[in-house]
Amino acid sequence: MALYPECDFCLCELADDVIHEDETGEFIHLRISEEKTNLSDDRKKTIQNEFKRFMNLFNLREDAFNLVKRFLVEGEIAFENIINAEKPELGIIGVKYLPTEYYQSILNSENGKE
Numbered sequence: 001m002a003l004y005p006e007c008d009f010c011l012c013e014l015a016d017d018v019i020h021e022d023e024t025g026e027f028i029h030l031r032i033s034e035e036k037t038n039l040s041d042d043r044k045k046t047i048q049n050e051f052k053r054f055m056n057l058f059n060l061r062e063d064a065f066n067l068v069k070r071f072l073v074e075g076e077i078a079f080e081n082i083i084n085a086e087k088p089e090l091g092i093i094g095v096k097y098l099p100t101e102y103y104q105s106i107l108n109s110e111n112g113k114e
Helices: 005-018 041-057 060-074 100-107
Strands: 078-083 092-098
Touching: 005 060, 041 092
Parallel strands: none
Antiparallel strands: 078 092
């Protein structure tokens, strides 16, 4: 359906409507509810910093529109975590988008079955 210009236009409009910047230039915020959590200020700051790192890993500032549109077209999005085998303590250092045509082979790579 996305190959038809009219449908593609609608998908682009929907994807564009999902992303809005506020007065500070941010378009995604992590809000930690004060009523529902007993987190210290240090823990809240750590969580906010990890969220910013997450945003940078997925390059959401530049790729948000394309990711939303791809999700609207395909109905799912998958990423592969990139970890440095020599320094696993660094955790996830990057992510790589996986096209939908690779899902089946990745799921079946170990046992050949679903």
